Every structure is written in C-alpha cells, then in structure tokens.
Amino acid sequence: MTLLRSRRWWPSDWSLVSMNDKVAWLVAGTAALATAAVGVVFGTFAAGGSDSSCYLIEARLLAHGTSHIEQPLAQTAPWPDAAWTFVPAGHVPSQISPSAIVPICPPGLPLAMAAARAVHVSEFLVVPLLGALAVWLTFLIGRRLDGSLTGAAAAVLTACSPIFLFQLVQPMTDVPAAAWWLLVLLLALGRGEGTRGGLTAGLAGSMAVLTRPNLLPLAGIVAILVGMTAFGSDRTARRARLYRAAHAVGLFLLGLVPGLLVFGWLQHAMYGSLLANGYGRAGELFDIRHVLPNLRLYPQWLVATHTPFLALAIAAPAVMRRGASLGGARAWLCLAFAAVTFACYLPYRVFDAWWYIRFLLPSI
Numbered sequence: 001m002t003l004l005r006s007r008r009w010w011p012s013d014w015s016l017v018s019m020n021d022k023v024a025w026l027v028a029g030t031a032a033l034a035t036a037a038v039g040v041v042f043g044t045f046a047a048g049g050s051d052s053s054c055y056l057i058e059a060r061l062l063a064h065g066t067s068h069i070e071q072p073l074a075q076t077a078p079w080p081d082a083a084w085t086f087v088p089a090g091h092v093p094s095q096i097s098p099s100a101i102v103p104i105c106p107p108g109l110p111l112a113m114a115a116a117r118a119v120h121v122s123e124f125l126v127v128p129l130l131g132a133l134a135v136w137l138t139f140l141i142g143r144r145l146d147g148s149l150t151g152a153a154a155a156v157l158t159a160c161s162p163i164f165l166f167q168l169v170q171p172m173t174d175v176p177a178a179a180w181w182l183l184v185l186l187l188a189l190g191r192g193e194g195t196r197g198g199l200t201a202g203l204a205g206s207m208a209v210l211t212r213p214n215l216l217p218l219a220g221i222v223a224i225l226v227g228m229t230a231f232g233s234d235r236t237a238r239r240a241r242l243y244r245a246a247h248a249v250g251l252f253l254l255g256l257v258p259g260l261l262v263f264g265w266l267q268h269a270m271y272g273s274l275l276a277n278g279y280g281r282a283g284e285l286f287d288i289r290h291v292l293p294n295l296r297l298y299p300q301w302l303v304a305t306h307t308p309f310l311a312l313a314i315a316a317p318a319v320m321r322r323g324a325s326l327g328g329a330r331a332w333l334c335l336a337f338a339a340v341t342f343a344c345y346l347p348y349r350v351f352d353a354w355w356y357i358r359f360l361l362p363s364i
Contacts, residue, residue, distance in 0.1 A: 024148035028139035028155040032132045035159050039128025039168045051105065052171045054090030058103040059113030059123050067270045068100040075099040095272035102270040104278025107263065108180070108211025109173040124171055130179040131168040135159045137182035144189045145331055146320040158364070162305045167358050173211055178361040180208035181218060185337065188222045188252070189330065190229040198226045198248035202255015209259045213277075215344055215362065219256060221337045226252045228329060286347040293350045298342065301354040306364070313338070338363035 047053035061067055069091070074083040075098050083093035087101050094100040103110075112130075113123035138158045142151030158164060167174040183204040190197035201222060209216050230248035231241045264274045271277060279285055302310055317331035341363035348359070357364075 021148040024139075024143070024152035027152040028136065031139075031152075031155045031159040032136040035135045035168065036128050036132035038165065039131050040125065043124060043128055043169045044171065045122075045124045048170065050089035051173075053088070054103045054105040055109050055113065055171055055173065056123065057090075058105060058107065058110035059117065061103070062107070062110050063114040063117045067266060068094055068097060068102055070097075070100050072099050074101075092278050094270070095276070096269070102278065106173070106211060106213050107266050108207055108209075109171075109176050111210060111262075112176065112207075113171075127171055127175050128168060130176045131164070134164075134175060134179040134182055137179065137186050141182065141186050141189065141334075144186065145334070150320070161364055163355060163357050164361060164364065166355055167361065172358075174358040174361050177208065177212040177215070178364075180204060180211055181215070181337075181362040184208055184218075184222055185225070185334065188225040188229060190226075196251075197229065198251035199255045201226055202252040203258070205252070205256050206259025206262075209256065210263055212362075213263060214348075215341065217344060218337060218340055218362070219252075221333060221340055223249050223252055225330065225333050228333070285349060288347060290348060290350050291346045294346045294348065297350070298345070298357060298360065301357045302360070302364075305354060305357065310364075 044052070047056050057069075058067070061069065071083070071086045074086045074093070077085060079085075083098065083101070087093060090105065091101045091103055094102045109126070112126050116123050116126050135155050135158050139151040139155035142154035144151075164175065164178075184201050187197050187201035187204055205219055205222065209219070227245040227249045231245040234241070236244075267276060268274050313335065317328045317335065320328070320331055341360060345359045
C-alpha cells in the first residue's frame, strides 16, 4: 500500500500540478487506457501458434499444481524415441518421466496467467493489462528522468510502436517482459524512499527474470542504477552514502533470489537440471556466428518499422532538461540498458522476419 501511495505513481495533490503537467498526465493515461482497449478488442483469445499454446497450456498446468502432461502411449509404443511422436509443438518429452511431456517456455507469463485464473480473470487479459502498464510506466520513467511532457511523449510513442501493438494482441511473453523490466527501472530510479527501492526493484526483477531468463544480465545495469540512486547527491558523509548504496544494491540482489529459486526449481522439475531448458542446448541457441547477421537485421527492421527517429535516443542525455550530474548519468544507464538488451540477442538464432524485434521490446 505504501508503494501504491507513492508520488511516483500519481500526484498526491492535483491542485499543485501545473496545467502542462495535468495535460501530460491526461495524455499518458489516455494512451495507457487505449492500449488496454486495443489489446482486448483486437486480442487473440486463442492459442494461435506453438508459442502461445505453450504459455497457455503451462498456465493451466501450473494452476493445477503440476508441470507435466501424461502421455501413457509414449511408454507403450514399440518404436525408438516414441515419446516424440506424441509431443505437440511447443513441448518436449520429460526427462523425469518417460510417459510425460512438458512445455518448453519460461514460467513468468504462465505464472501470471495462472494467478489471473485463480481470481477468475481470463488469462487472455494478462497481456493487454501488462501492455497498458508498460505504457504508463514509460510515462513515469520519462517523467522521473526529465519531466512530464517527455514522459507523455514517450508513452504515446510506445503505444504507437508497430512491434508493441503486434505483440499486444497475442498471448505471448514479449510485452509482459517489457512491462516487468520497465517496472524494475522505475523502482530502481527511486524517489525519497531510501534503500527500499532496491528491494522492490529486485522483487519486480524476479518476475522479469522468470518471464525472460536470458535477460538476467540487465540486472547488472539495474544494480548500478540502484546504487547510484541510493548514493544520491545530498550532504551526508561520503562513507554513509557508500554504505547506503551498498545496502540498496544488496537488497536489490536479495529481491532477485525468489525468482531465481522458483526458476531453478521449475527447471529441475520439468527438465531434470537447473541448467537445462526446453529450447535446446545453449550452444545450439547462441553462437558467435549469429552476431553479424543479427547486427545487420535488427537495426534494419527497427528503422523500417520505427523510422530513423528512434536513433535520436542516443542524444537524449545531452539535451534533457535534467541532463547534468545524477540525472544525466541515469539517462546514460537507461541507454546502456537498451544496449545490453540488444547485445543479449546478437548471438541468438538468426530469424527471417521483422517481428523478431519483439525480443528488443524492453529496450524500445
């Protein structure tokens, strides 16, 4: 409740808000509501492919307290590798039970969908609602870094992003991953709450890691941001500020622990090892030979869908109103966050369609 009452989310006294700020809040709120409406009205309320099928099936399995689907015929069929005969797209044979299959997708979105089902809300509403949250968080982050007008512009641009809208209407993990990481960033930026922002950012990071595990390196950028925010620029003794920053970073890392533990437990339960996954061996997914093709394709698709305007983000720290000192450093860290997101996917598989920039949504 303390978090919800924070001034980070909305003004505590509207009579003290300037007209420009009121307009900015109204524009951002309208963009968030429009995003939710688009996701619901035009949403795909069915499993339209192997990925969405995987998420929806895993959500229902987790809601029933299991992660496996029994396939008794797989154990009695006389031919080699019989289990693969009974495996639908988005699933693999279980390494734990010879008569079971398991989903291949990470558990973050299925857990959110299972939670929605537990309170009698359609799991298909999870992505539209998290999409609306992503737009609102974009506004709050822009406002925190530079001002309400910057935040409102960023929120509208996010709501108009072709890849954001493309993924908003599908029960897939890309928009939720962006929403969770944006929440992590906002909480890491902090505002007058000492070191508590580190812990809340870490807890949000737990959901972000569960949703898109390969983006765990982003936690390094966030840890720096948490420490910088806690260190602050007040007149407290430097040693005390260093202790405060270290404490905040420690709390952030502590907040990540529940997500990592749940992820490891589910990996072991589903695939027989903490380091295993349903997509295949790491060497099959990531290869240095993929870097150059992806370095060509991703920027090409980003410019084709968002125009070269997107590149102006590089100049943001230099022109923002709060560009000096701590504010400018935070802006550079946000750009580093986007760059690390991009770098995480350079060695990943090479794909042949523009919509795979969906992987980059946390950075857009």
